[in-house]
Amino acid sequence: MISRAESAKLYDEAKHYFPGGVNSPVRAFRSVEGTPLFIKKGKGARIWDADGNEFIDFCCSWGPLILGHAHEGILEAIRSTIDNGTSFGAPSLQENELAKLIINNHRHIQKIRFVSSGTEAVMSAIRLARGATGKNKIIKFEGCYHGHVDALLVKAGSGLATFGVSTSAGIPESFAAETIVVPLNEPFALEQVLEEHHNDIAAIIIEPIPANNGLLLQNKSFLQYLRTKCDEFDCLLIFDEVISGFRAGFEGAAGKYDVRPDIITFGKIIGGGMPVGAFGGSHEIMSNISPDGQVYQAGTLSGNPVAMAAGRATLEACLTPGFYDRLAQKTDRLIKPIQDFVKANELPMRIQSIDSIFWLAFSHKRVMTADHIDADKMVNFKKLHAELLNRGVYVGPSGYEVGFVSEAHTEEDIDMASSAMVEALKVVFNK
Numbered sequence: 001m002i003s004r005a006e007s008a009k010l011y012d013e014a015k016h017y018f019p020g021g022v023n024s025p026v027r028a029f030r031s032v033e034g035t036p037l038f039i040k041k042g043k044g045a046r047i048w049d050a051d052g053n054e055f056i057d058f059c060c061s062w063g064p065l066i067l068g069h070a071h072e073g074i075l076e077a078i079r080s081t082i083d084n085g086t087s088f089g090a091p092s093l094q095e096n097e098l099a100k101l102i103i104n105n106h107r108h109i110q111k112i113r114f115v116s117s118g119t120e121a122v123m124s125a126i127r128l129a130r131g132a133t134g135k136n137k138i139i140k141f142e143g144c145y146h147g148h149v150d151a152l153l154v155k156a157g158s159g160l161a162t163f164g165v166s167t168s169a170g171i172p173e174s175f176a177a178e179t180i181v182v183p184l185n186e187p188f189a190l191e192q193v194l195e196e197h198h199n200d201i202a203a204i205i206i207e208p209i210p211a212n213n214g215l216l217l218q219n220k221s222f223l224q225y226l227r228t229k230c231d232e233f234d235c236l237l238i239f240d241e242v243i244s245g246f247r248a249g250f251e252g253a254a255g256k257y258d259v260r261p262d263i264i265t266f267g268k269i270i271g272g273g274m275p276v277g278a279f280g281g282s283h284e285i286m287s288n289i290s291p292d293g294q295v296y297q298a299g300t301l302s303g304n305p306v307a308m309a310a311g312r313a314t315l316e317a318c319l320t321p322g323f324y325d326r327l328a329q330k331t332d333r334l335i336k337p338i339q340d341f342v343k344a345n346e347l348p349m350r351i352q353s354i355d356s357i358f359w360l361a362f363s364h365k366r367v368m369t370a371d372h373i374d375a376d377k378m379v380n381f382k383k384l385h386a387e388l389l390n391r392g393v394y395v396g397p398s399g400y401e402v403g404f405v406s407e408a409h410t411e412e413d414i415d416m417a418s419s420a421m422v423e424a425l426k427v428v429f430n431k
């Protein structure tokens with residue numbers, strides 16, 4: 001067992017300062033064993049905690065670190081920008097440079113607005129959709145997460161397609177009622193909602209690669225169907241690509257599945273580990289945003305030059321030839337031995353993956369919808385997580401979270417982690 005004494009001490013102290021001792025709930029390790037690790041340092045694919053334990057990291061700050069920790073190119077971009085000041089609240093060259101890079105390399109983005117988080121990007125995209133269509137209701141899918149936006153922090157009530165029931169205290173029922181929740185992969189349910197509310201649907205929002213409740217990969221045909229329906233019912237299609245943007249290829253899921261959304265939201269990778277989000281679309285749609293249009297949106301630190309420089313350094317690296325192929329190959333190399341072990345031992349699990357995202361699902365069958373995840377099986381993840389930490393592998397502390405492979409993972413890291421996962425699974429399943 002690794003020692004977590006120093007982390008435990010810091011965590012006890014943190015509980016005096018922060019609700020639950022953390023600044024974002026999943027960090028509190030509530031669904032796995034032990035106290036959260038306090039991370040002191042990261043370099044490449046490795047992190048070190050306050051007790052000096054070293055881990056190969058597949059959480060990668062929940063996705064932004066596609067180049068790994070403390071990447072020299074990003075640090076250099078930050079250093080050379082920060083020497084001239086940290087924030088001006090006025091336009092800066094760095095905003096143009098990052099925007100140009102994205103717009104020149106992404107077919108569906110003609111104009112973009114930078115914000116400071118994924119939540120802010122989604123919140124603004126929803127307002128934009130309402131402002132542009134003059135309609136109110138939003139359709140979202142059960143199992144997709146879009147940040148802690150009031151109207152989207154909702155789950156389905158009982159029934160196939162229902163008005164949202166808020167999943168957090170502090171959200172008025174009337175806000176939740178503006179959102180209609182439907183299951184993924186159920187065209188029939190969606191059709192019903194569209195027929196019933198066709199005059200008042202502003203947008204359908206989806207994580208085109210749903211990666212916040214396991215990895216609930218959808219068929220391309222379902223995403224194409226959403227496009228068709230949005231055209232038919234005159235509402236907007238929002239792809240929330242906060243995770244998949246710049247990860248499933250530079251053009252994210254929109255490019256991969258060749259489906260055109262009206263608005264795309266970004267976060268995570270776009271800021272290279274600094275707080276950046278964004279939303280964008282066609283000239284026409286984005287012309288609704290203030291000061292050009294009537295949809296108000298603003299931010300003191302939006303387009304922060306230091307964060308823009310980090311984002312640019314990251315996205316430039318993503319554009320180098322073979323970047324995404326290398327990531328996909330590494331991910332295959334990681335999961336193949338685990339899959340072989342699972343198959344040979346007929347374990348009740350499978351690994352679902354796409355590009356450099358993977359998820360350990362405790363199910364024999366492909367999991368495509370939230371209700372197909374068996375919460376009771378998460379006890380396996382709890383054991384697995386502890387076994388992995390003891391073997392020097394760090395994955396996000398919840399079985400509903402996905403793992404990420406970065407450019408910094410070497411073949412040696414991958415092979416070590418893969419063996420550690422097999423050894424950990426032997427303990428979990430007594431093999």
Ligand SMILES: Cc1ncc(COP(=O)(O)O)c(C=O)c1O
Nearest residue numbers: 117118119145146147242243267
């Ligand atoms: C798909 C998606 N949308 C929105 C968000 C919210 O982003 P942030 O945590 O930066 O507010 C997340 C965060 O995990 C996300 O995965």
